[in-house]
Amino acid sequence: MYSSVVQAVFSHAETKKDKICLADEKGQVTYGEYKSLILRYASELASLGVKRGDKVVIEASQSISFLAAALAVQLMGGVFVPVERNCAWDKTLRIALAAEAVLVIPLRNKEAGAVKHISLSDFDENALEKPELAFYEFSDEDTVCELLFSTGTTGKEKGISITNGNNIALAENVMYGVEMEEDNVEMIPSPLNHSHGLRRYYANMVKGATVVLVTGVMNVIGFFAMMDKYGVNSMDLVPTALTVLLKLSKNKFADYKDVMRYIQFGSAPLSDGDKEIIRTLLPKTHLYNFYGSTESGCICIYDFNDGKDKPKCIGKPAYNAKIVIVDEERNEIVATEGNTGLLASFGKMNMKGYWKDEEETAKVMLDGGIYSNDEAYFDEDGDIILLGRKGDVINVGGNKVSPDEIEDAAKKLEGVEDCGCIGISDPLSGNTPKLFVQMKKGSAFDSVAIRAFLASELEPYKVPSVIEEIDLIPRSFNGKLLRRTLRNK
Numbered sequence: 001m002y003s004s005v006v007q008a009v010f011s012h013a014e015t016k017k018d019k020i021c022l023a024d025e026k027g028q029v030t031y032g033e034y035k036s037l038i039l040r041y042a043s044e045l046a047s048l049g050v051k052r053g054d055k056v057v058i059e060a061s062q063s064i065s066f067l068a069a070a071l072a073v074q075l076m077g078g079v080f081v082p083v084e085r086n087c088a089w090d091k092t093l094r095i096a097l098a099a100e101a102v103l104v105i106p107l108r109n110k111e112a113g114a115v116k117h118i119s120l121s122d123f124d125e126n127a128l129e130k131p132e133l134a135f136y137e138f139s140d141e142d143t144v145c146e147l148l149f150s151t152g153t154t155g156k157e158k159g160i161s162i163t164n165g166n167n168i169a170l171a172e173n174v175m176y177g178v179e180m181e182e183d184n185v186e187m188i189p190s191p192l193n194h195s196h197g198l199r200r201y202y203a204n205m206v207k208g209a210t211v212v213l214v215t216g217v218m219n220v221i222g223f224f225a226m227m228d229k230y231g232v233n234s235m236d237l238v239p240t241a242l243t244v245l246l247k248l249s250k251n252k253f254a255d256y257k258d259v260m261r262y263i264q265f266g267s268a269p270l271s272d273g274d275k276e277i278i279r280t281l282l283p284k285t286h287l288y289n290f291y292g293s294t295e296s297g298c299i300c301i302y303d304f305n306d307g308k309d310k311p312k313c314i315g316k317p318a319y320n321a322k323i324v325i326v327d328e329e330r331n332e333i334v335a336t337e338g339n340t341g342l343l344a345s346f347g348k349m350n351m352k353g354y355w356k357d358e359e360e361t362a363k364v365m366l367d368g369g370i371y372s373n374d375e376a377y378f379d380e381d382g383d384i385i386l387l388g389r390k391g392d393v394i395n396v397g398g399n400k401v402s403p404d405e406i407e408d409a410a411k412k413l414e415g416v417e418d419c420g421c422i423g424i425s426d427p428l429s430g431n432t433p434k435l436f437v438q439m440k441k442g443s444a445f446d447s448v449a450i451r452a453f454l455a456s457e458l459e460p461y462k463v464p465s466v467i468e469e470i471d472l473i474p475r476s477f478n479g480k481l482l483r484r485t486l487r488n489k
Contacts, residue, residue, distance in 0.1 A: 001168060002168060002206065003138055003139070003140050003141045003164055003168070004074060004138055004139055004145065004164035005071065005167050005205050006038065006074050006138065008168075008206045009021070009031065009038070009071065009205050010035050010138075012208040013032050013035035016208055017031055019031055019208070019210070021033075021205075021210060021211070022064045022210070022212075023210070023211070023212045023213065023229075024063050024064050024212075025062070025213070025214060025215065025222070025226070026064075027064070034064075034068065037064070037127075038068050038072050038075060039075075039133045039136075040131075040132055040133075041069050041072035041123070041127045042072040042075050042076055042133040043132065044123060044126050045076055045078070045103075046076070047126075047130070048103055049102065049103075050073070050076055052076065052078065054076075054078045054101075054103070055078065055079040055100055055101040056078055056081065056101060056102065056103045056104075057081040057082075057083060057095060057096045057101045057104040057115075058073075058105045059082075059083055059085060059087060059092065059105065059120070060082050060084055060085050060191060060192045060193035061085055061120070061215070062188075062189070062191075062192060062213040062214060062215045062216075063213065066120065066192060067192065069123065070082070074164070076136075077139050077143065079099075079144055079145060079146060079147055080145060080147075081099050081146070081147045081148075082148070082192065082193035083095055083149070084191060084194075085193070086107075089106070089110050089111075089113070092104060093113045093115060096113075097114060097115065098157070098159065098355075099147050099149075099159060101115055102115070102116065103116050104116070105117065105118060105119070105120050105123055106120065107121075108121075139164055141163060141164045141168065142163055143164050144352060145162065145163060145164050146160075146161075146162040147159040147160065148162060148195055148294050150294045158357060158360055159354060159355030159357075160295055160354060160355070161353055165348055166348065167202050168206065169297075169320040169347065169349040170202065170298065170349045171202045171205070171207075172319050172320055173298050173318035173320055173321065173349055174199060174202075174318075175206065175207050175319075177298065177301040177318050177319065178234070178261075178262050178264055178286065179262075179286075180203065180204070180207050180234075184204060184207065184210065184234055185211075185233050186200065186210070186234040186235060187214065187226065187227060187232045187235045188213055188235075188236045189213075189214045189215070189216055189217050189237070189241055190238055190267075195297065199297060200236040212226055212232055217237075217241045217245050217248075218248075223245070224249070224252060231259075232260075234261050234263070234264075235262075235263045236263070236266075237263055238267045238479060239265060239267070239268050239269065239270045239274065240475075240477075240479035242270065242278065243271070243479075246277055246278070251281060257281065257283065257284060258284070260282055260285045261285065261286065262286035262287070263278070263282070263285060263287055265289050265290070266289065266291075267480065268476075268479040268481075269404060270289065271408070272411065273411060275304060285305060286305060286306075288301055288302065289301070289303075289304055289314065289315070291315070295370050296321075296347075296350050296370045297349045299321040299345045299347070299349065300315050301315050301316070301318050302314050302316075310379070310385070311405065312385045312402060312404065313379075313383050313384070314376075314386045315383060315384065316382060316383060317345075320347040320349050321349065323345055323346075324343075324344050324346070325340075325341035325342065325344070326341050326344050326371065327341055328342070330366060330371055337377055339377070340375045340376065340400060341376070341377065342371065342373060342376070342390065343372045343374045343376040343384070343386070344370065344372065345369065345370050345372075346368060346369045346370075350365070350370050351365075353365060373389050373390040373391065374387075374389055374390070375390055387402045388403060388404055389483075392422070392423075392483055394421075394433050395423075395430060395431050396431055396433070397428075397430060397461060399461050401423075401433060403422065405458070406435060406454070406458065406464060407419050407421050407481075409453075410437065410450065412453075413453050415439055415443030416437055416438070416439060416443075416450075417440040418437075418438040418473040418475075419435055419438065420435070422483055422487050424466065429461070433462065433463070433464040434464055434465070434466040434468065435450075435466070436468050436469075436470040436489070437450060437467060437468070437469055437470065438469075438470055438472060439469065447467040447468075451463060451464070470489070474486065
């Protein structure tokens with residue numbers, strides 16, 4: 001196997017030179033053309049003084065130029081640091097200084113800052129006039145090639161150090177998990193500064209497949225036009241994107257029921273309603289849910305269109321992942337429904353650590369393993385059942401209650417637009433569920449009716465004792481419920 005993603009791309013440029021590698025809304029490149037572009041970008045980086053080990057911050061976009069710049073940095077032995085599209089300039093500079101970056105490449109020209117910078121368009125224009133880099137050598141698998149800055153539950157930005165070997169292992173987890181074929185053509189609208197979309201791109205590059213990039217899903221006509229133009233047969237979506245597509249395109253997905261091999265989801269749970277709709281429209285398509293984090297990547301995979309559809313199931317460990325359940329002292333336990341523990345992962349995909357933060361690293365890592373706060377257990381089939389984050393799971397008189405289960409039930413009620421559940425203290429049971437409900441426009445809030453409906457769907461101890469209306473359920477850009485915000489209400 002390859003030592004790095006860029007080595008994989010260069011290898012495919014020799015064996016499948018004329019195959020389409022990438023397409024975006026402006027054009028396309030073959031593997032041969034992509035290699036040439038990366039080498040020209042590397043020449044421009046060299047002229048800007050970038051050397052092995054240097055960090056380069058690049059503002060993300062769904063474009064060939066962005067991805068070529070990222071691989072050029074890695075080819076130089078540098079460290080690629082992505083920030084989100086339209087990232088505030090002061091935040092970009094803050095991340096650049098934290099990463100000790102020598103260069104920032106924003107999409108557009110910016111005013112003076114503490115770090116040298118050049119816009120991506122100027123960088124591209126200059127690079128196209130440069131000869132291809134004459135000499136290069138691929139970095140080994142232990143070389144750090146990425147710093148992915150993530151805001152965790154503490155609100156503190158942490159730089160997650162990713163090696164070449166991590167990215168190859170993550171690519172394998174995806175490739176083998178979805179049974180990717182070489183003629184795969186995958187649509188990726190997910191932002192490429194985020195690990196979810198970035199790692200799906202890497203998987204296709206390692207496989208020698210084709211990736212089609214689009215900027216989000218709001219332009220539904222353009223989205224399906226790109227699908228038709230390039231013969232897309234697989235897709236990567238976050239749940240919020242699927243919700244938008246289903247609302248705006250009605251039953252359009254059904255046109256691809258004999259074409260679409262798989263759709264992979266991640267970053268946040270998919271609602272039961274959207275699950276049912278997409279299963280109906282694409283009955284023969286594998287619908288994969290990947291569980292993981294930026295620190296450990298996609299470590300569990302579950303096809304929820306396999307006919308079983310177990311509630312709270314995240315499937316089995318991915319190709320390079322070993323999953324164990326541990327107690328609070330990090331000792332492995334035999335976990336059951338009545339004796340849950342915390343999920344830990346081991347494998348080549350786990351991050352090297354947090355950039356220059358040994359204290360934070362020690363909180364989640366030990367001997368290469370990453371220890372989460374997610375409560376889980378193995379069922380009788382060897383599948384992993386995830387209850388939720390330790391602080392989110394509600395202990396009602398000794399019974400572990402998943403807030404997601406209550407939310408899924410409430411969303412079945414007509415008139416409920418969205419909802420969020422947290423645990424609150426209770427003098428009798430210790431804790432009890434509280435449900436925040438966002439009603440659809442024109443629907444009246446009636447806590448008695450909602451409670452009665454939930455009583456018909458759930459065991460008595462799971463029915464919320466408090467139900468409160470809220471204008472808007474707080475969620476992140478990719479659909480994750482922000483329970484901490486609800487707790488502060």
